[in-house]
Amino acid sequence: MATLDVLLRLKDMPTWEHGTRISDFSFQGGGPVGTAMVAAAKLGARVGFIGTVGNDEAADLKMRSFHEVGIDLSRLIHRDIPENQVVIVYVHAETGERVFAGVSRTGDTQVGPDELDRDYITSADYLHLDGYHNAAALQAAQWMQAAGKTVVLDGSKTNGPVRGSMRDLVAHVDVLISGSGFVQGLTGEPDLSCALEAALDYGPRIVVQTEGADGAYTVTRGPAGVEERVHTPAFACNVIDTTGAGDVFHGAYIVGLLHGWDVRETARFASAVSALKCTRLGGRAGIPTFEETMAFLQRA
Ligand SMILES: Nc1ncnc2c1ncn2[C@@H]1O[C@H](COP(=O)(O)OP(=O)(O)O)[C@@H](O)[C@H]1O
Ligand SMILES: [Mg+2]
Structure with missing residues (x-):
């Protein structure tokens, strides 16, 4: 998924009775895989992105940073409708935590399995998925596994049981990287360490x-x-905004794996990239380069 994020940094939320003031705002591309792939490309990986895009200025704005970091968009799917993958992100000025208000989605933005190019997808070493476009995601994951390639899944932050389409996907995933609550929601184990270990039985070799x-x-x-x-x-770090912290962690994690690093080194690298991201408003503005990340790690 790729979205346009409209970010508003504020201390108090408006109510129907009282307006409020914002201390900063920004328009940036977002979405779990979208932001992960911009991070991976900025960190030096060769990246292609598959998803849907609308036909208006909001669509141009959401795609801007894909162009800036040189992501291959030859398989991007154009829909002749206004962009509707748009999210208002309210960022708490004191904690950097955020809450989302997304546009209600229709089926128009879903990628169908028949729209995928199998040879293009399996030419990659890694496929990163976020559980949107779920029929297409499952098909692509199965092709990657048949080709002996690696599938990575962003299991989003969850507070409850993980939905069925996501469970089906986890079975075809090699590396599961999730937000808070996901492994508990997947396995039904309330304890984090038990849930992490139990998640290994669902398919992934790294959780x-x-x-x-x-x-x-x-x-x-x-x-x-x-x-x-x-x-x-x-x-x-000086936390301004945690939007996209998890997303860039995923992109950076794949870059670590591409370098052949072990899970310890890879997670440390991804954490550094996320921390640097958190110092700027929005999911994309703070993404560092590879050199900036290595310099940060050397000072840490
Ligand atoms: N407040 C923070 N300070 C420093 N690093 C952070 C902070 N929030 C997130 N991170 C880094 O980003 C990673 C992913 O963040 P997390 O909040 O778990 O993801 P998300 O909320 O986007 O699902 C964390 O493991 C951590 O390394
Ligand atoms: Mg967070």
Whole structure:
């Protein structure tokens, strides 16, 4: 999914009785895979993006940073309708936490499995999915697995059971990287460490769950069951906005895997990229380059 995010930074939310003032605003591309792929490209990976885009100025604005970082858009699917993957993001000026108000979606923006180019998709080493366009996502994941390639899934932040289409997808995923609550919602285990380990039985060989300022928790599966358990602390930073922290973590994580790094090094790199992102308003403005990230890690 790729969205246009309209970001508003404020201390108090408006009510129907009282207006409010915003301290900053921005228009940036967003969406879990969209932002992850901009991060991966900015960090040096060769990236293509598949999703849908509308026909108006909002669509141009949402695609701008894809062009800036040189993402291949040859398989982007154009819909002759106004852009409706638009999200208002209210960012709390004191904590940098955010709440979303998205446009109600119709079926128009879904990618169908028949719109996919199998050869294009399987020419990649990694496929990153976010569970939107779910029929197409499942098809693409199955093709990647048949081709012996790696499928990565963003299991979004969840507070309840994980929905059926997402469960079907997890079975075809090699690397599951989720937001808070996902592995508990997937497995029914309330305890995070038990849930992480239980999630390995659903298919993935690497499971990571990010927990905001509490960092990231990783478990891996080896020939004899659970192999590694790693906690990666978050880096202290001047937090302006956490929008997209998880999304860029995913993109950076794939870049770490492309470098052949182990899960410890990869999660540390991804955490650094996320921390740097959090210092700017919006999911994309703060994404660092590879060199900036390495310099940050050296100082940390
Ligand atoms: N307040 C913060 N300070 C420092 N790093 C953060 C902060 N919030 C998130 N991060 C970094 O970003 C990663 C992903 O953030 P998280 O909040 O779990 O994702 P999301 O809310 O986008 O699903 C964390 O593991 C951490 O490394
Ligand atoms: Mg967060």
